[in-house]
Amino acid sequence: MTPTYVAGFRAFLDLNRCVRKGERAIRILAPCPVKERDDAGEETGERKVFFRSVPVFDVSMTDPLPGKDPVVLEPPSEPITGDSHHHLLAPLVELAGELGYTIEFRDLDEHGPRGWCDAKHKQIVIAAGPANCQVRTLTHEIAHALGIGYADYGREQAEVLVDCVTYVVCSSAGLDIDGESIPYVAGWGEDGALEAVRRYADTVDTVARRIEDALIADSQAEPVEQTKSVA
Template sequence: MVYKRKTEEERQKEVEVLSSILEEGVMNATMNPERFKALLEMAAIFPKYSFRNVALIHNQMPKATYVASFKKFRELGRNVIKGQKSIRILAPRIANVKNDETGEEERKIIGFLSVPVFDFSQTEGKPLPLEKYKLKLDGNSNESENIIEAVKFIAEQDECHFSMSYVPGTTCGYYSPVEHRIVVSDSLSGNHKAKTAVHELVHSKVHRKNNETKEEQESVAEGAAFIVCSYFGLDTSSYSFEYIRVWSKETESILKYCEQIHEIASTLISEFETYFEMNESLEINLAIA
């Protein structure tokens, strides 16, 4: 059966309905109590960093979540995976300095040193709280296979390399602005791979410069992924609503990004439809030949 593209009016109406479902779903989402507890435990385990170091971390690894030193991870029973590149942050250099007025020595910051740290996803070993309550989408479907193929094609048109491979830690996938490539974990279910692929595709198209806050980046990418996947028959609400709620500082935060999500989703849907139409035409021509 040849794919039939909907009219612009039909597409916009459906996207508006899905946007409303997204808004209501996120604002009414309730987090699994055990997962919420795990998030609090993770926050307590890992060190807090200054605003400057947080910026340095996310410039080097946009998907970083829980960061600590090699020594700290060893204390937690985890080892840095061989070959992982460290993230560099600044640590104060402290020395004894003589006070000119009192003549006594005082410990003062005399500069900063670049020190290596690693993200949770770069380590392996003893399970930590969040790994026990990881959000996930189960199942495989024809819809997910079609969505993944469309993402591959659209990414390639933008000269963005797409692959599925091993991704350490709890990360489902990532987009690397430096390498301009998307990687999706090959351990996920088909449905989860498709959702993650669209999520990272949004990052590749919209968040290359990383000028937005993490809340905005993640909310927009996941919101657009929900709408695109739902439009093509894959419901990701059981994952997307809670995911966005976790990243939202306030319950109504999703409302700030609605217009942006709507616009991005509409554009992507049009690109997906172009791919599906082209793919159907190619199959028909091959059959005739």
């Protein structure tokens, strides 16, 4: 089963839905932001994101509460809209260049992938569309370029790890991708893939910090010019 809309037991009650008796929870690692403090206990302004295991259920495991109309659920995988974070594209493109990758913005099938990282040819392709969606996808693909590939981690584990990186980076930049990342990670979390986050927490943190450092260092870069071709 591929989850489409996941939430906790009580959260579904608030949506006028109830988890059916006998359904088994999906275990996911939920982000838990923590403010860092110095030795004196004062907040440093820095924030770290940890992950803890929580039980969730997919909407397909629920039924409407008797006598109540279920709250209409927005699809969690809708593309991120808006261009509020367009300024982050330039430093991301520059970081990819430092890693030896070229970036191509291309018209892609709306029902297909929004981008990919071709490690063999050192190319990252990103779908044309809203800048915020491109930032999210480009961050994801750069995480692959930084070494989280299928050959070393396996497809399922690699996808879980890179989207955890993506969540950390985008959240720190003020871009809300909860609706995409949590179902995405849950969808790839079969066969123990989520255990990869526990085993490779340091890898997630290191890669996320590498991307965050690039965004901070180049936050004043000129807007990126997108060279686009039609797929």
